[in-house]
Amino acid sequence: MKKEQEDRLIYEKPEVEIIEFQL
Amino acid sequence: MKIKEGYVLRTVAGEHIVVPIGNEAVNFNGILTLNNSGKLLWEALIAGSDIKGLTTKLMEIFVVEETVAYHDVLAFISKLRTHNILIEND
Numbered sequence: 135m136k137k138e139q140e141d142r143l144i145y146e147k148p149e150v151e152i153i154e155f156q157l
Numbered sequence: 158m159k160i161k162e163g164y165v166l167r168t169v170a171g172e173h174i175v176v177p178i179g180n181e182a183v184n185f186n187g188i189l190t191l192n193n194s195g196k197l198l199w200e201a202l203i204a205g206s207d208i209k210g211l212t213t214k215l216m217e218i219f220v221v222e223e224t225v226a227y228h229d230v231l232a233f234i235s236k237l238r239t240h241n242i243l244i245e246n247d
Contacts, residue, residue, distance in 0.1 A: 145221040148194040148233045152240055154187035 158234070158243050159205035166191075166199060175199065185240065194219065198233055202243070208234065 163181030167174055173196040175189040176182075191199055194215060201214050208230055215226040237243050 142220045143218060145215075145219040145225075146192055146194050147229050148198050148215070149192045150195050150199075150233060150236050151190045152187060152236065153190070 158202065158207060158245050160199065160202045160237075161242055161244055164189075164242065166196070166203075168196075173199075185242070189242075195233065198230065202237075 161181060163177055163179045165176050165178055167176070173191040173193070175191065177185045177188075197214060197218060198211050201211055206214070208227070211230045211234070212223060212226045215221055215230065216223060219226075221229075234243070
């Protein structure tokens with residue numbers, strides 16, 4: 135269980151940035 | 158749920174960029190950028206997944222509690238839904 139913890143990465147919140155083009 | 162056909166993910170200079178192609182380029186006039194965990198969720202959604210599956214995916218890769226991952230998945234999905242990028246399963 136401890137090894138499993140070590141194998142995982144530091145968390146970063148999933149982000150999606152949406153860039154909408156203006157006319 | 159899954160990502161609609163017509164979106165292509167590419168990594169350019171370390172940035173994960175999603176570009177609409179074909180008809181989707183007409184429907185969605187813009188581009189998306191993702192961070193690493195966002196890319197993970199996006200790729201899972203290409204194949205098709207649900208809230209629970211996406212939450213589990215985050216927990217497998219990152220050190221994160223389930224409640225945090227769950228709420229972050231909801232926020233991520235909500236943003237995609239707002240822009241009509243997802244196909245919902247019946």
